[in-house]
Amino acid sequence: MQLKDTLRRISKTCKTVIAPSTQDEYAKTQAYMAAVVLEKIALQIELEKKHELQMASAYRSLVEEVSLILNDEKYSKVLSIEIQNGLEIFSRNQSRSGLNVFIKQLYMSKETLGEELVNQIKERARTTMRADIDFRMEFAK
Amino acid sequence: METKVTEQQILEYLRTKIPHEKGHRLSNIERITVGWSHETWLFDLVTTVNGDECTLPLCLRRDPGNTLLRNLSNLETQFKVLQCLEKTELLTPKVYWYESDTNILGAPFLVMEKVSGVCPSPWGKNGRDFYEKAARRGVLPVDFSKTLAILHTLDWEKSGLEFLGIPSPDRGFALAEINKWKSLIDVSDHQPEPILTDLICWLEENAPISQRVTLVHGAYRTGNILIDEDKVSAILDWELQTLGDPMYDVAYVLTDLNREGTNLLSNIVERDIFFETYESITGWSIDEKICRYYDALYAMRSVAFWMSASGLYASGLSDDIRLARTAWSVTVVLERAAKNLGY
Numbered sequence: 001m002q003l004k005d006t007l008r009r010i011s012k013t014c015k016t017v018i019a020p021s022t023q024d025e026y027a028k029t030q031a032y033m034a035a036v037v038l039e040k041i042a043l044q045i046e047l048e049k050k051h052e053l054q055m056a057s058a059y060r061s062l063v064e065e066v067s068l069i070l071n072d073e074k075y076s077k078v079l080s081i082e083i084q085n086g087l088e089i090f091s092r093n094q095s096r097s098g099l100n101v102f103i104k105q106l107y108m109s110k111e112t113l114g115e116e117l118v119n120q121i122k123e124r125a126r127t128t129m130r131a132d133i134d135f136r137m138e139f140a141k
Numbered sequence: 142m143e144t145k146v147t148e149q150q151i152l153e154y155l156r157t158k159i160p161h162e163k164g165h166r167l168s169n170i171e172r173i174t175v176g177w178s179h180e181t182w183l184f185d186l187v188t189t190v191n192g193d194e195c196t197l198p199l200c201l202r203r204d205p206g207n208t209l210l211r212n213l214s215n216l217e218t219q220f221k222v223l224q225c226l227e228k229t230e231l232l233t234p235k236v237y238w239y240e241s242d243t244n245i246l247g248a249p250f251l252v253m254e255k256v257s258g259v260c261p262s263p264w265g266k267n268g269r270d271f272y273e274k275a276a277r278r279g280v281l282p283v284d285f286s287k288t289l290a291i292l293h294t295l296d297w298e299k300s301g302l303e304f305l306g307i308p309s310p311d312r313g314f315a316l317a318e319i320n321k322w323k324s325l326i327d328v329s330d331h332q333p334e335p336i337l338t339d340l341i342c343w344l345e346e347n348a349p350i351s352q353r354v355t356l357v358h359g360a361y362r363t364g365n366i367l368i369d370e371d372k373v374s375a376i377l378d379w380e381l382q383t384l385g386d387p388m389y390d391v392a393y394v395l396t397d398l399n400r401e402g403t404n405l406l407s408n409i410v411e412r413d414i415f416f417e418t419y420e421s422i423t424g425w426s427i428d429e430k431i432c433r434y435y436d437a438l439y440a441m442r443s444v445a446f447w448m449s450a451s452g453l454y455a456s457g458l459s460d461d462i463r464l465a466r467t468a469w470s471v472t473v474v475l476e477r478a479a480k481n482l483g484y
Binding site: 122127 | 171212266332333334335336338339346452461462465466469470472475476482484
């Protein structure tokens with residue numbers, strides 16, 4: 001039996017055995033809530049691998065596309081240390097946490113990069129963030 | 142972890158406060174279990190004066206030290222605010238005592254008047270039915286709107302509320318709120334969220350200039366007001382109050398965060414009635430653009446709440462599994478925030 005299936009079994013036990021036989025109202029609510037939480041973790045485990053693979057590819061594409069934009073000669077004079085550091089960190093750590101650093105640095109670089117370029121990169125990054133949150137909503141709802 | 146408080150401890154404390162009366166006992170004791178805020182007990186203190194039995198309806202709130210707002214809310218401030226508001230026409234519970242001495246009930250607490258009325262939760266079917274019927278009768282929607290206008294037009298300087306801190310001019314209020322919720326996010330020890338960072342940076346860049354400074358409740362909605370015979374009998378939940386832009390409260394009434402399956406604002410009032418009542422009493426126009434900004438700020442605040450709540454469970458500061466459930470609420474609110482930002 002896989003971990004997700006075991007969690008679902010425990011969730012069912014909480015919901016159908018433990019909660020109904022618990023007299024205390026607070027403890028009963030806790031048992032029902034434990035069932036909900038375990039079910040969510042089970043679903044998250046089930047979808048996690050697929051999510052990780054798809055997001056790894058999405059982050060890779062984002063790094064490549066942003067690098068292409070920023071490496072364009074016409075922007076060579078406006079590249080700030082912040083945005084270069086941000087992109088470097090994100091390139092090394094292609095994850096939600098790496099993207100988080102990049103977004104921070106992007107906003108900090110607005111004066112040097114100019115609004116148009118920042119918006120262009122931000123819109124591209126937002127496509128990736130939307131894909132991530134859509135995946136996560138599958139088990140969050 | 143929670144320290145239990147007994148009826149006997151409460152009674153012993155009250156005997157020290159009203160020693161000249163005899164035969165103290167508590168009746169109609171009710172422990173409110175909803176919310177992740179301060180613990181609340183409602184009861185009647187029954188005493189005998191000159192052979193006659195007297196009843197004093199009371200409410201005791203205790204800070205267990207692990208509330209969702211952590212150090213952003215404390216009972217001493219709540220006590221002071223309610224003391225100041227007693228002198229105004231705003232309907233609030235009268236406060237009697239505040240005790241910081243943790244030897245009495247294991248944590249700081251305050252005792253205040255138990256005001257008559259009901260406070261149905263708008264998130265359940267019964268609550269929604271209650272507000273829907275009250276909306277049809279038409280008295281409560283107007284009173285709900287009028288009460289917010291009274292709150293915003295009271296003279297906070299004269300009432301002694303400056304201690305809440307006057308925000309810096311221009312964009313000071315919005316930026317202070319952002320910083321407040323950032324501090325809660327920081328102590329929650331949650332993994333980085335790029336959508337949240339995007340939202341915070343956007344909020345900082347677009348912070349509006351406040352047109353005026355008023356008392357702001359911070360969570361004015363059904364569920365946080367007490368209702369008696371279709372009228373607001375008291376405004377409750379004085380935990381997020383501040384001095385700042387009144388549009389912050391107005392935005393909370395307008396937001397769809399506070400209504401479920403209905404077009405009625407805060408489940409009680411039609412948009413036109415709210416605008417008409419509020420604007421005619423205050424003499425101000427509701428700035429919907431600024432309200433939309435504050436709606437996005439509420440998304441940030443909600444993320445901060447849920448990160449704090451799930452963090453309390455994860456770190457072992459609370460054993461309430463309902464808090465663990467809120468880890469997924471962070472995702473739901475972030476999704477909404479992304480929509481607010483246009484993606």
